[in-house]
Amino acid sequence: MKGNLTPLLSLIPVGILSYFYSLTSFLLLAIIAFCLAALLLVGIVKAFRPNLPQKWVRAPFLVAVVCVLGVLIGMLRPLDPAVVNSGGVSDKLAYAYKTDQADRMTVGAYLGLFQNNMAKRDSIRLAQVKQLYLDEQIRLPIDKFHAAFVFHHSKKSEFFEIAQKLAGEAAAVRELKGDYVVQWLARATYDRWMVSLGKPEKYGTQDKFSISVE
Incomplete structure (x- = not known):
């Protein structure tokens, strides 16, 4: 239960940061790329070592999911108006x-x-x-x-x-x-x-x- 709750809780700060700070999404994309590379490497290793602990697959997968959700949350933030017509x-x-x-x-x-x-x-x-x-x-x-x-x-x-x-x-x-x-x-x-x-x-x-x- 605790293992399933941790990714859910981590989504809260990730989502907040992504929503209020646009550059956070680019950092999350970099983490996603790293996780995908890790999953590919684990897949190769698992082909030779079938008994490799499942946590080596589960951890990068959950991190990637949280980051993807964080990016999606960031994209929900409305943009400021393109121009203003008041002022000098x-x-x-x-x-x-x-x-x-x-x-x-x-x-x-x-x-x-x-x-x-x-x-x-x-x-x-x-x-x-x-x-x-x-x-x-x-x-x-x-x-x-x-x-x-x-x-x-x-x-x-x-x-x-x-x-x-x-x-x-x-x-x-x-x-x-x-x-x-x-x-x-x-x-x-x-x-x-x-x-x-x-x-x-x-x-x-x-x-x-x-x-x-x-």
Whole structure:
């Protein structure tokens, strides 16, 4: 009885952590992978030693089950709204940047079942930031950085060009010269823009991604 109760009790803290901290799900996925590898190894050993204690199979299996349930619980957490319409320009851009990054720290962002929702949220952010850009309201260096990140996650060459312009301007400001992420974005947006035009990247920052050249 105690052996059956322990995994059930362990699901409580695992579920809580997974629900409130999105990065927990990635740790759980790593544990699941380890458990599956352990089960495969145990299966091989069991082929030569049929009398191997059952606990060597049961333990990694139960841990994997708890972790899978933890990941599923984490996916039940509702996402914050993609954008806010209150506050100033800096508030809107900072929030759009925050949710852009938060979305990409969830397991759902990498599962096909949730891809449409993530694309919709990206388009909502892009629409807001694009309008602010067209209205020439993006002036502060940090605002340019936040806006560039949203443009950077679009799918069109024209937006990559805008992202590179904004990121480059932000990276050139003295107070942001020591910020690694700002400097990286200036290079990454240039590479992504070049690749979208069918040209070679300069800084080697890009993985494969789909784009629409316009």
